[in-house]
Amino acid sequence: MEKVKMNFVEKDHKFEITVDNKEWEKRLGPTRYFICREAGTERPFTGEYNDHTEKGVYYSAATLEPLFDSKDKFESGCGWPSFTKPITENAVLYREDHSHGMHRIEVLDAKSGSHLGHVFNDGPEPTGLRYCINSAALIFVKEGESKPEFNPY
Known part of the structure; x- marks a missing residue:
């Protein structure tokens, strides 16, 4: 089984891209701001990319950094886009999450x-992992197309 290296960070970790909340809200809009900056979640089976099957790359809605490749996407039945691994081990970071009375591992955009x-x-194989990701945190770019030069949100 393929091993994925998980780089954990603490709550006070300093990220490369830091802007104030008003600027994040302006860049992301209300829904993406809620998901990306307030650790919100979409209702299951409502996200744009849940049943999405085109080939391409999923980028961070906050930073436009590549996060996941469509070849690693699979149908998990959980109601959110699911991937077996990030596009590179440095694309995401991890943090312990004890909210809502559960122990989970939160996935974060490594830059912001x-x-x-x-x-x-x-x-499933090859990693045994299920990255359960909010569609609103992603921007999909179809294979052969260029990513947006700026964040359109």
Whole structure:
């Protein structure tokens, strides 16, 4: 089984991209701000990329950094886009999450610390992991197309 290296950070970790909340809200808009900056979540089966099957790359809505490749996406039945691994081991960071009376591992955009979703150990081969990611935290770019030059949100 392929091993994924998880780089954990503490709550006070300093991220490369830091802007104030008003600027994040302006860049992301209300829904993406809630998901990415307030660690919100979409209702299951409502996200744009839940049933999405095109080939391409999923970028961070906050930083436009590549996060996941469509070849690593799978149908988990959980109601959110699911991936077996990030596009590179440095694309995301991890943090212990004890909210809502549960113990989970939060997945963060490595550049900004924006909330993406959570990772669970009930995924398929090759990693055995399920990265359960909010569609609103992602921007998809179809294979052969260029990523946006600026954040359109």
